[in-house]
Amino acid sequence: MTRPLPKALTGLRLPAVASPMFLISGPDLVIAQCKAGIVGSFPALNAREADGDPIMLDAWLKRITEELDAWNQAHPDRPAAPFAVNQIVHRSNTRLERDLEICARWKVPIWITSLGARPEVNEAAHSCGGIALHDVINNTYARKAIDKGADGLIAVAAGAGGHAGPQSPFALIHEIRSWFDGPLLLSGAISTGGALLAAQAAGADLGYIGSPFIATQEANAPDDYKQMIVDSGAEDIVTSSLFTGVSGNYLKPSIARAGLDPDALASADPSSMNFGAGRSKPKAWKEIWGAGQGIGAVQDVRPAAALIDRIAGEYQDALERMVALAAARKGE
Template sequence: MCKIEHRRTAIKPYAGAAGEARPAHGPPIQDSSMPATAPLADRLELPVVGSPLFIVSGPELVIAQCKAGVVGSFPALNARPVHVLDEWLTRIRGELGDYAARHPEKKVAPFAVNQICHASNDRLMQDMELCVKHEVPIIITSLRPPAEIVEAAHSYGGVVFHDVINVKHARKAAEQGVDGLILVCAGAGGHAGTLSPFALVREVKQWFGGTVLLSGAISDGWGIAGALALGADLAYMGTRFVATAEANADAAYKQALMDYAAHHIVYTNLFTGVHGNYLGPSIAAAGLDPDNLPVADKTKMNFGSGGNMKSKAWRDIWGCGQGIGQITDAPAVAELVERLKREFAEACDGFTRRAGRAA
């Protein structure tokens, strides 16, 4: 259970303008005979969720992703102060609703909000109340999967996906009723685990019947196809969307993603207390030695302002995944998604041909 000391009141389901509570909708049935992504399938051009990117993800990026047919998301803490979150949610829902009405032939994806469930996040309950008010379709929880967040999302028909780096954390999240597990494997940008997706996905699939999302070095359509071939329902992509026109990232950050490759990435817990992958040259630019970084005190984790140090993740220290070797440009999101769709189709066709020859 997430321990938020300043406020322990329950999150109340949103009531409509007339004061009547909206009818509750239960979570998707976790039945292996039904595709886990059934509620999303008809609204996606690609089986992709754009991961929430600290600082980088704002309304412009989220709206562009959803219009292109992939789930767009952002951390609630990107909207500062709290009232800005209300404004962002109003804008995102309004623009996507208008776009869908004007383009009924388009698949407009749902959006997601990421909640950091840690004692250093003193906004969690306020932010979640706003998510209930706006009926955010997908809540992504990180660190701890509090049952009250799941209950609040389910009260209006929302779903909760929780990110994990190992089976122990995955089981704890499943016990609290999450609808999906985001398996953050080796090579993922930002906070990431060390397990191979071949190990983690296959082990979790043995006992979990909900939606499985795979994160870790996925930067093109072949990576998306590979995630599905392994058994995941959705690919979870972050770094590739940093290098897009709509991303709220410094131009130097975007250029660095094009200039460097996997061997430039450093895995450290120095900046937030949790291990993650960061671009070595950005660490060096901050006056630190990427090859000789101290180990942080995990008990002093702080996510509200990008970490505990003067050099902040992800403002100064740039998070990125090992898939940056495939990034060569920073196009508009719509252009990127169209490219990913072509690559995905090519990868699927190629797999079918090779599998046929091997049969």
């Protein structure tokens, strides 16, 4: 049995968190996701300003907070879901300390941490009443994250977009659940309501959905990127460490368009990863586009709310099938 979920992860329309996508997720997408009933999120590093300009992260959090508050006052019968901010906990992120202070001041309800588990980041989340969820790709990292004070885990399994892990979701969830009964999310090709229900059946509390939201009207992605998501499927995803130093999943057509052979990519050392001002490989994410293996379920570019409607309908259909199956088995 798992423990009850924290309040920030309950009362959602669907058991789902929209993953924070580098360069893609911004206030428009987050607000649409939250209003439609799932947790919306964005990486703090997406909020960028020129030297001397007002701090963009401050402006984004002000807008998101105020618009969701206004929505809740106008729609008390269907309040918005809470939002999350992703912090890249990597030594090259020179903004981390500043961004932690800003997020604490705005009382961000859900903090998602990636590429490093540090107690002081979890403490910053707790200082304002928030919860901290940490990305992990294996059981070893999962234990370290909980030992350092994370409240929950995001199991990033094979098939996920961006910096994905290599393990089967079934293996990863089983190993984590053998010792951890707290909040557990699953990432990896969750693009349909059936996949979302399967994540719960495997032992996760919620699904973590990213790539389908690239092909939404609110996503901060070029039109070509959105159309490439629509036109591609699982066979069009390639895994490589070349672009950031850490293994990630990318769209083959975007790699070919950049003049590289997607079937003959070199590897890169993790030390080449850089989230500072002078990124070592500026083409990563901006020209070499990330995506997960679940994009075959994406058939068109639509509003985020319409995508969530589609997943909600599929989830209900899948749940009804499982209830009918359970009843039939009980009657055997």
